[in-house]
Amino acid sequence: MPWVTLGKSRVRKSRMLGSVRAKAKWLSYSTKAGVQCVPSKADQHAEENLLREVPDLKKVGTSKRAPCGPSEHDCARQLEEKGVEVEKKKK
Secondary structure, X not given: OOEEEEOOOOOOEEEEOOOHHHHHHHXXXXXXXXXXXXXXXXXXXXXXXXXXXXXXXXXEEEXXXXXXXXXXXXXHHHHXXXXXXXXXXXX
């Protein structure tokens, strides 16, 4: 089993990878980067979840697929109506 070393004190404590403290430290990186977790609903796309949970959403990024059109949930139109910019990953 791999171990992860935590803390900056002279006496370091080693904990099993996946322990509660290791996860808590890993999760703290997202707040430092300004990333926010958003709850998702099973019947909605990621864009719809973001629109519902982030009132001042300005930009979303996509790396695999552009927001869907009218044949699905029409996320592209929903984003456009709210004035949200869609940034596509550059190859």
